[in-house]
Amino acid sequence: MPILGDLEHAVMDVLWAAQAPTSVRDVHEELVSSRSIAYTTVMTVLDRLAKKGIVDRSLDGRAWLYRPARSRLDLHVETVNESLAGLSAEDRAEVLRRVAAGEASSAS
Numbered sequence: 001m002p003i004l005g006d007l008e009h010a011v012m013d014v015l016w017a018a019q020a021p022t023s024v025r026d027v028h029e030e031l032v033s034s035r036s037i038a039y040t041t042v043m044t045v046l047d048r049l050a051k052k053g054i055v056d057r058s059l060d061g062r063a064w065l066y067r068p069a070r071s072r073l074d075l076h077v078e079t080v081n082e083s084l085a086g087l088s089a090e091d092r093a094e095v096l097r098r099v100a101a102g103e104a105s106s107a108s
Contacts, residue, residue: 003079004054010035011045015055016072021065 014030028042046066049055057064084092
């Protein structure tokens, strides 16, 4: 399931904002401006995202370049669809109705 953690979301935000495939170094430089994070941590996160199929990577000389495998919206739609997969059609419809209405719970 493509539910992402906080750091994975931060890495994906950098990739979604990029105009071209991006190196680990460039992602790290972008992230280090707002948080303390090791280069190797960014490298590991990108490797794991590639193995999950969330990013695509290609070798450019000795460096991997990363790009999102799908748009931000497509990733969210996929996450919601996977989350709803185990529900009945009626329950899926109710969940989507509540989301559209901004409701968290119908319990009183």
